[in-house]
Structures are given as structure tokens and as C-alpha cells.
Amino acid sequence: MQPPRCCLLLLLLLYLLISGTRADPEGTFTVRLLQTSVFQNTTFVETEGLGLLEDIELGSLDKHTWAIHFYQPWVRPALPRSDWDTIQNMIKIYLQQFNHLINEGAMQKDVPYPFVAQCMAGCTIFSNRTSHAFAYVGYNGQDFLSFNMDNYTWLPSQDTNLSRYVRDVLHNYTAFTELVEVLFNETCVDDTEVLLHYGMAALERQELPVATVFARTPSPAQLLLVCHVTGFYPRPISVAWLRDGQEVPPGPALSTSAILPNADLTYQLRSVLAVAPRDGHSYACRVHHRSLGTRSLLVPWGNSELVLIAGLGAGLLAAVAMAAITALCVWRHRKRRQLEESESRNSILSRDT
Known part of the structure; x- marks a missing residue:
């Protein structure tokens, strides 16, 4: 054979x-x-x-x-x-x-x-x-x-x-x-x-990366910050998390997915950082890629919980204000009607006498 x-x-x-x-x-x-x-x-x-x-x-x-x-x-x-x-x-x-x-x-x-x-x-x-x-x-x-x-x-x-x-x-x-x-x-x-x-x-084709940062809460004691980077080409890329401006070192709290292909011949990945809710630190996702040259893409994470609370507060104030204005308008309308009815009765009594 x-x-x-x-x-x-x-x-x-x-x-x-x-x-x-x-x-x-x-x-x-x-x-x-x-x-x-x-x-x-x-x-x-x-x-x-x-x-x-x-x-x-x-x-x-x-x-x-x-x-x-x-x-x-x-x-x-x-x-x-x-x-x-x-x-x-x-x-x-x-x-x-x-x-x-x-x-x-x-x-x-x-x-x-x-x-x-x-x-x-x-x-x-x-x-x-x-x-x-x-x-x-x-x-x-x-x-x-x-x-x-x-x-x-x-x-x-x-x-x-x-x-x-x-x-x-x-x-x-x-x-x-x-x-x-x-x-x-x-x-x-x-x-x-x-x-x-x-x-x-x-x-030598180059496509700029697009990065978005959002948060997930698998439990009340844990907050997952997710940096999703997509649309980049070529494949090599560097994604890091910054805590108060300093790069977060590798560890169990940090995990990054494999680089995956998109249908349009570009790539994507996710980097996830586990933090404690309201720990008082600022976080940002930093991306280095050939298409960016010597620059880097920096996407800060806004505290969505605080933003949500602020939004609810503003909405509540607006609702109270509207209720107050409505009550004032109703009170004025009733006061005016009472005044008109009083004047009308006085006019009738005058004619009768």
C-alpha cells in the first residue's frame, strides 16, 4: 500500500x-x-x-x-x-x-x-x-x-x-x-x-472600532460593566478597563471574549469587568487599534443608577409642579365662579327690593 x-x-x-x-x-x-x-x-x-x-x-x-x-x-x-x-x-x-x-x-x-x-x-x-x-x-x-x-x-x-x-x-x-x-x-x-x-x-484595509459601555446587575451585590467593541478591521486590537484613570490588571474580575467575526468582514469582542455597586470609582473602556493611529478610543461609563434616580427625581418634581399648577387653576376657577354667583344673587335681591 x-x-x-x-x-x-x-x-x-x-x-x-x-x-x-x-x-x-x-x-x-x-x-x-x-x-x-x-x-x-x-x-x-x-x-x-x-x-x-x-x-x-x-x-x-x-x-x-x-x-x-x-x-x-x-x-x-x-x-x-x-x-x-x-x-x-x-x-x-x-x-x-x-x-x-x-x-x-x-x-x-x-x-x-x-x-x-x-x-x-x-x-x-x-x-x-x-x-x-x-x-x-x-x-x-x-x-x-x-x-x-x-x-x-x-x-x-x-x-x-x-x-x-x-x-x-x-x-x-x-x-x-x-x-x-x-x-x-x-x-x-x-x-x-x-x-x-x-x-x-x-x-491594509482599516475600519474604525465602535465601542459602547453598559451595565448589568446579576445580583444586588455585583455590577458587571460591559464594553462591546465592534466593526473593526484588521483583527488585532487591545481593550482595557481604566479605574480612576489607571488600567485594571488581569484578574478574576476581568474577562474578555475571543475576537469574533462579523458578517461584514469586520470583528467584535466584549470585555466585562465585575465591580461593587456604588464603589465610588470612575470607570472607562479604552481601545487601541491600528485604524486609530496613535490615538485611543476612550468610552467612560456613566453611573446609570444615578442617572436613573436623577431622572425619576426630575420627573417627580415635574409631576408635583403640574399638580400644583392644576390645583391652583381649579381653585381660581372655583373662586371666580363663587364670586360670579354671589354677584348674581346680590343683583337679584336689589331688583326685588
Whole structure:
């Protein structure tokens, strides 16, 4: 049995997506290629693939036709057009062999169906043109194998009969190791630059964060201050709470969510600070983001309880004032009617006498 080439699709996609001319990138950029294959049984497999430059989706693999669909208009001009048909055919041949070999190995090791095989490979390019390459294999949503780029060996993430078997198979497949070495250590740095050349405008897109601060009271003895920051791009951001102008250090009272994507290709997160009600301190949420430059976004928390009380007081005073005015008007109206009735009676009595 030939060894399963579990990440060859990723390497082919990497070559496909990063071949071309040179540019001069600045900063740190990561190319990631993802593959997910769901083995329902020995005859039915669904495979999907996705290519990413940072968090920008470059293209995906159609699970029905195994064709690559591009999501960014600037990706296709970076491709070697003369090699396009050849690479497409190589991917289809690989997927056919991949499904056959994985199924054969699963039957030999009595792996129960259905199961999911996942691969992630790519490289990070630093500003000094050094790089760090990586490759991982997952099985049923758990870490399974990782590739050591220093000595070109596969390391099991969990010590099982299946992981040792797959590791040994991959080690015996020397062509795969050579391909990894060439693509990641020789090709990745030079050829990733073409994507940066074509996609720099997308990578440099900046959207300002919008922050709101509000409070929740899970119990009378606790007040949760919530800072919701949304609409920002790129992803890196710094959110902190200030107490009387001083940053609140990490601790059990402070929790920040993961950065989550929005539907409009921006991001959001929440930072929550637990405080005692009416503790006498002032609080503000501070946001640092690339789109703000050297400035920061500072959103103070207004004591909503005091504002509410003040609002109720003002409303109560207004109601009392209106009641007093109404009573005065009624009293004056009655007084006037009584005076008119008295004058009317006096006039009648005068005529009678």
C-alpha cells in the first residue's frame, strides 16, 4: 500500500496560490491552507479546502467538482496561467488517491466510520524574510500529528496505535518529505510575496472600532460593566478597563471574549469587568487599534443608577409642579365662579327690593 499523502492537497494549493513574481512586503504575514475530508463510508467522501492569507479568504475547493473558486479578484492574476490546467488535474488525481489510501488504511486498522481527517499547512513570513512553516493533521476534531520542519519528522500529538501507524507511513514516504522541504523552505518566502503585491490593499484595509459601555446587575451585590467593541478591521486590537484613570490588571474580575467575526468582514469582542455597586470609582473602556493611529478610543461609563434616580427625581418634581399648577387653576376657577354667583344673587335681591 502506498502511504497516504494526507497534506499534499494543501501543498499543491499553496504552490497554486503563491506562485508568481516578487514584491517587497513589510510586516508579518501568514498563509494557511485547510483541508477537511469527511469519510462517511468506504465509497462516500466529501472534501473541502480553503486558502487564507491572514484572515482573507483566497479561494476554496468545491466539494462536488474539486474545482477551485477564487474569492478575491486579485488572486487569479497572480497565478501561473500556463500551469493552471496541470495543477487542477494534479489536485483531482491527488484527491482520488487520497480517498483510496485513507480508506485502505482505515480498513486495515479497523477505524470506525464515519470519521473526519483535517489538515492545515502554511507558513509565516516575517519582515526580515525569514519564515516559519507548519503542518498539522487532525482526526475527528482533535490534534493528531504535527510536522517538525527542523528535522522533517512527524510527531504524534497523541500516542495511539493509529497515530504511530500514520506517522510511520508518512516517514516511509520520502517523496512527501522532499516536497514539504522544497515548497516551505525554498518556495514559501519568495512566492508568497506575489500575493502581498496583489493583495496589499485588502491587507491594509482599516475600519474604525465602535465601542459602547453598559451595565448589568446579576445580583444586588455585583455590577458587571460591559464594553462591546465592534466593526473593526484588521483583527488585532487591545481593550482595557481604566479605574480612576489607571488600567485594571488581569484578574478574576476581568474577562474578555475571543475576537469574533462579523458578517461584514469586520470583528467584535466584549470585555466585562465585575465591580461593587456604588464603589465610588470612575470607570472607562479604552481601545487601541491600528485604524486609530496613535490615538485611543476612550468610552467612560456613566453611573446609570444615578442617572436613573436623577431622572425619576426630575420627573417627580415635574409631576408635583403640574399638580400644583392644576390645583391652583381649579381653585381660581372655583373662586371666580363663587364670586360670579354671589354677584348674581346680590343683583337679584336689589331688583326685588
